[in-house]
Amino acid sequence: MNNVRKSMAASAQALTLPFQAGEKKVDDRELVHLSQQGDEAAFEELVRRHQQRVFALVAGILHRSDDVEDIAQQVFLKAYFGIKKFDQRAAFSTWLYKIAVNECWDYLRKRKVRPLIYEADLSEEQVSRLDGIVSSTRPPEGPNARTETREIVERMLDVLSEQDRQLLVLKEIEGFSVQELAEILHLNVNTVKVRLFRARGRIIDAYRRRLKPAGKSHAAPAGDRKE
Amino acid sequence: MATQSEFGHSACRNYEARLEDYLHGELRGADAQSVIEHWQSCPGCRARFEDAALSLRLLRAAEPSSDPGPGFARGVMARIRTAENEKLAVRANFWQPFVSFGWRFAATATLALMALVSYNVAWNHPAQPKVAAVRPTEGLDLLAPEPVRVSTTGDEVLMMFDGQR
Numbered sequence: 001m002n003n004v005r006k007s008m009a010a011s012a013q014a015l016t017l018p019f020q021a022g023e024k025k026v027d028d029r030e031l032v033h034l035s036q037q038g039d040e041a042a043f044e045e046l047v048r049r050h051q052q053r054v055f056a057l058v059a060g061i062l063h064r065s066d067d068v069e070d071i072a073q074q075v076f077l078k079a080y081f082g083i084k085k086f087d088q089r090a091a092f093s094t095w096l097y098k099i100a101v102n103e104c105w106d107y108l109r110k111r112k113v114r115p116l117i118y119e120a121d122l123s124e125e126q127v128s129r130l131d132g133i134v135s136s137t138r139p140p141e142g143p144n145a146r147t148e149t150r151e152i153v154e155r156m157l158d159v160l161s162e163q164d165r166q167l168l169v170l171k172e173i174e175g176f177s178v179q180e181l182a183e184i185l186h187l188n189v190n191t192v193k194v195r196l197f198r199a200r201g202r203i204i205d206a207y208r209r210r211l212k213p214a215g216k217s218h219a220a221p222a223g224d225r226k227e
Numbered sequence: 228m229a230t231q232s233e234f235g236h237s238a239c240r241n242y243e244a245r246l247e248d249y250l251h252g253e254l255r256g257a258d259a260q261s262v263i264e265h266w267q268s269c270p271g272c273r274a275r276f277e278d279a280a281l282s283l284r285l286l287r288a289a290e291p292s293s294d295p296g297p298g299f300a301r302g303v304m305a306r307i308r309t310a311e312n313e314k315l316a317v318r319a320n321f322w323q324p325f326v327s328f329g330w331r332f333a334a335t336a337t338l339a340l341m342a343l344v345s346y347n348v349a350w351n352h353p354a355q356p357k358v359a360a361v362r363p364t365e366g367l368d369l370l371a372p373e374p375v376r377v378s379t380t381g382d383e384v385l386m387m388f389d390g391q392r
Contacts, residue, residue, distance in 0.1 A: 044304050051295055051299050052294040055299070059292040068292075069299070073306055133284065146288065150289035150290045156285070172286035172287055175291060193243070194244050197244070203282050203285070204282050
């Protein structure tokens, strides 16, 4: 499925887009300006440019949801109907990501469900795979291995609060910067850093809890205890 | 001050944000030096920093979300067009009751007008002319013939009064 998506994305890039036909790529500000005047093609170009990041953001917040694509489309729909009110004081991407975050929170509020995944949900095989990732310096190779790893990691992340989980996924897996996260989640930059650092510790604690029954010890605390 | 974890690891609160920066290689010069010095002398921070590095390895092994592909943008634009058509339909539906009421009102008014016109045509009597009755003002003679009724417009009465003078 992922391969199909990637090949589709590659073929899309091969197409000549109206706003990239010339040597000079039209910037977002200009496209926003044109969209505000009702130019649908300009807005479509904005969608193409930002769809991957919006998709990643939505997927990062609504983990394991079948509605990621639907919500991501909804984000652009809201952006289209609200673009006339966008004053361009912030970057278009930041404005768009804020819409995405609000849309995701609305969705979660309406659904009122957060799948409860218990720590025992990880199979023995998954735990040993996790163990392999942590003890190896090389990341798993091949898209399937990485997709499977994502699934295991997502389950591990369920031990965290919703916001800490989102922060870690968006920062480390989806590649958002601390500044971007602070802006779109309405948090102080320092707060984001502290929460990320603490969440990292918690996820490793959860990993150790899983290893405990198996009696494995190589991921034991590297430092001494602080009194 | 330190935050304690269930495995006994803890990092100093003042250093958590800086350790996060250091983890990503974002500290330079004196800032980096102060973190390194602290890190060497504080076992709690060292342990938590190593945990953080471990988490980095774990998280970065996961596959990021892939691009949804060109169909996505087309899907978005199709949804936009559908939503715009729905908006137009809603707007039209909003005025529909008023338009329908207007038509009904116009039809009823036309019927009423037609009824009035036909009534007027069917029962048309010649209008009675206005008549001014001239009676003597002095004495009352019962045998006197009825005064002559003449068609008048009102001006004649004034003229007669003028004549008596």
